[in-house]
Amino acid sequence: MRSARSKSTATWRNWAGNVAARPVRSVAPASPDELAAVLRKAAADGLTAKAVGSGHSFTSTAATGGVLIRPDGLTAIRSLDRAAGTVTVEAGVQLKHLNAALAAEGLSLTNMGDIMEQTVAGAISTGTHGTGRDSASIAAQITALELVTADGSVLTCSAAERPEVFAAARIGLGALGVISAVTFAVEPVFLLAAREEPMRFDRVMAEFDALATENEHFEFYWFPHTDNCNTKRNNRSQGPAAPLPAVRGWIDDELLSNGVFQAACALGKAAPGAIPGIARISSRALSARTYTDIPYKVFTSPRRVRFVEMEYAVPREAAVDAIRELKATVERSDFRISFPVEVRVAPADDITLSTASGRDSAYVAVHMYRGSRYQEYFTAVERIMTEREGRPHWGKMHTRDADYFRTVYPRFAEFTGLRDQLDPGRLFGNDYLRRVLGS
Numbered sequence: 001m002r003s004a005r006s007k008s009t010a011t012w013r014n015w016a017g018n019v020a021a022r023p024v025r026s027v028a029p030a031s032p033d034e035l036a037a038v039l040r041k042a043a044a045d046g047l048t049a050k051a052v053g054s055g056h057s058f059t060s061t062a063a064t065g066g067v068l069i070r071p072d073g074l075t076a077i078r079s080l081d082r083a084a085g086t087v088t089v090e091a092g093v094q095l096k097h098l099n100a101a102l103a104a105e106g107l108s109l110t111n112m113g114d115i116m117e118q119t120v121a122g123a124i125s126t127g128t129h130g131t132g133r134d135s136a137s138i139a140a141q142i143t144a145l146e147l148v149t150a151d152g153s154v155l156t157c158s159a160a161e162r163p164e165v166f167a168a169a170r171i172g173l174g175a176l177g178v179i180s181a182v183t184f185a186v187e188p189v190f191l192l193a194a195r196e197e198p199m200r201f202d203r204v205m206a207e208f209d210a211l212a213t214e215n216e217h218f219e220f221y222w223f224p225h226t227d228n229c230n231t232k233r234n235n236r237s238q239g240p241a242a243p244l245p246a247v248r249g250w251i252d253d254e255l256l257s258n259g260v261f262q263a264a265c266a267l268g269k270a271a272p273g274a275i276p277g278i279a280r281i282s283s284r285a286l287s288a289r290t291y292t293d294i295p296y297k298v299f300t301s302p303r304r305v306r307f308v309e310m311e312y313a314v315p316r317e318a319a320v321d322a323i324r325e326l327k328a329t330v331e332r333s334d335f336r337i338s339f340p341v342e343v344r345v346a347p348a349d350d351i352t353l354s355t356a357s358g359r360d361s362a363y364v365a366v367h368m369y370r371g372s373r374y375q376e377y378f379t380a381v382e383r384i385m386t387e388r389e390g391r392p393h394w395g396k397m398h399t400r401d402a403d404y405f406r407t408v409y410p411r412f413a414e415f416t417g418l419r420d421q422l423d424p425g426r427l428f429g430n431d432y433l434r435r436v437l438g439s
C-alpha cells in the first residue's frame with residue numbers, strides 16, 4: 001500500500017484569516033485504507049488528527065496541532081446511480097466540481113448555500129445550508145456516508161444501516177471520524193426562476209411569513225443604517241432558461257458585489273463615519289432583476305471580499321421579533337456596519353446537531369469586513385439570538401459552550417454518547433470541540 005503523501009509543517013490558515021494552526025505534519029490520504037493507516041500512526045505517535053476542507057469556517061473547528069488531513073487525495077466522483085437517483089463522491093470533492101459534474105449528467109442537488117468553494121465533507125460537517133421552504137441543508141440531502149473511525153475501521157451508514165451513526169455523522173463537526181465518501185440524493189436538473197426585488201424593511205417584516213411560505217426559496221438582505229432590503233425569491237420554472245446576460249452578470253456579481261463593494265468596505269474601514277452614507281447610496285442603487293437558470297447558477301455566486309461572520313438559527317416564529325430587535329439595536333448603537341444582514345429559512349430536519357434539528361428555523365447572519373472591529377456588534381446580536389434559544393452555525397463565530405448547547409439541543413447527549421463510543425481517546429479532539437462538546 002502507498003503511504004499518504006506527507007508535507008512538512010506550515011502554518012494553516014482559514015479563508016477569513018482569523019484562525020491559524022501549526023500542525024505537526026500534513027498528509028493527503030488517497031483511499032479509506034490510507035486514511036485508516038494515517039489515523040493509526042497518529043494514535044501511535046500520541047498525536048491528534050483532523051481533516052480539513054477548504055478552510056471556509058470562521059470558527060477554529062478545523063484547527064489542529066496534530067496531524068492535518070488535507071482533502072486533495074480524495075477528489076474522485078466514485079459512482080452515479082441514475083435509477084436510485086444518487087451520486088457517491090469522495091470527501092474532498094469541492095461543491096463546485098460536484099455541481100459541474102452533475103450538470104454535465106443532467107442532474108442537480110436540490111438546494112445549496114451561497115458559495116461552492118467548500119469540500120463536500122467540510123460543508124456538511126458544520127451544517128452548511130441555503131434557504132428553503134421544503135428543502136433543507138446540504139447534509140439533509142445525504143443518503144449514505146463512509147467514515148473512518150478512530151480505531152481505523154471503515155464504517156458505512158445510512159437510514160437503514162447504523163441509523164444512530166447516520167443521524168449524527170451527517171453534521172458530525174469532525175468529532176466522530178474522518179469522512180471518506182458521501183452519497184447524495186440528486187434529481188434531474190431543473191430551472192429556477194430568480195426574482196430579486198428591493199423592498200422596504202417594514203414590508204418585509206409584515207410579509208415575512210407569507211414570503212417564506214409562498215416561495216420555494218426565499219431570503220432577504222437588510223442593509224444596516226437604512227430601511228432598505230433586497231429580497232430574493234427562487235421558484236422552479238418550466239422555462240425557458242433566461243440566464244443573466246454575461247455582461248449584466250459580470251457587472252452585478254463581480255463589479256458591484258465584489259470590486260465596488262471591496263472599495264466601499266475599504267473606505268468604510270478607513271473612515272467608519274462614512275459607512276451609513278455609503279449604505280444608503282448603495283442600497284438605493286439596487287434594482288430589480290429576474291432570470292432563469294439551473295440551480296447552482298442561481299443559488300451561488302463568488303464572494304471575494306473577505307469578512308468574518310456569525311449566524312444563528314432561531315425558531316421560525318421568533319424570527320421577525322429577533323430581526324426587528326437587531327435593527328433597533330443597530331440604530332441605538334454607534335456600530336458602523338458595511339455588510340448586509342442575511343436572513344434565510346429551513347424546514348425542521350432529523351439530524352442530531354443540525355441547527356434546524358426538530359424545528360422550522362430562520363437563519364440570521366451578520367458579517368463584518370475583515371480587520372474591522374466586530375466584537376460589540378456580534379456580542380449584541382448573540383444576546384438577541386440566545387434569548388430566543390438560538391443555535392449558532394457550527395462553522396461561524398460564536399461564544400457558546402457545551403452547557404448552552406445542552407439546553408438548546410434536545411439530542412445533545414445522544415451525540416456526545418456516540419462520540420464516547422467512536423472516539424473514546426479523543427483522537428479527533430481540538431480546542432473547539434472541547435468547548436462545544438464539553439471534553
Ligand SMILES: Cc1cc2nc3c(=O)[nH]c(=O)nc-3n(C[C@H](O)[C@H](O)[C@H](O)COP(=O)(O)OP(=O)(O)OC[C@H]3O[C@@H](n4cnc5c(N)ncnc54)[C@H](O)[C@@H]3O)c2cc1C
Pocket residue numbers: 015016050051052053054055056057058061062091092113114115117118119120121122123124125126127128129130173174175177178179180303393395396
Ligand atoms: C464566503 C463564505 C460563504 C459561506 N456561505 C455559507 C452559506 O451560504 N451557508 C452556510 O451554511 N455556510 C456558509 N459558509 C460557511 C461554510 O460553508 C462552512 O463553514 C463549511 O463548513 C466550510 O467548508 P470547508 O470545506 O471549507 O471545511 P472546513 O472549514 O475546512 O472544515 C469544516 C469542518 O469540517 C470538518 N471536516 C472537513 N473534512 C472532513 C472530513 N473528511 N471528515 C470529517 N470532518 C471533516 C473539519 O474538521 C471542520 O470541523 C460560508 C463561508 C464563507 C467563507
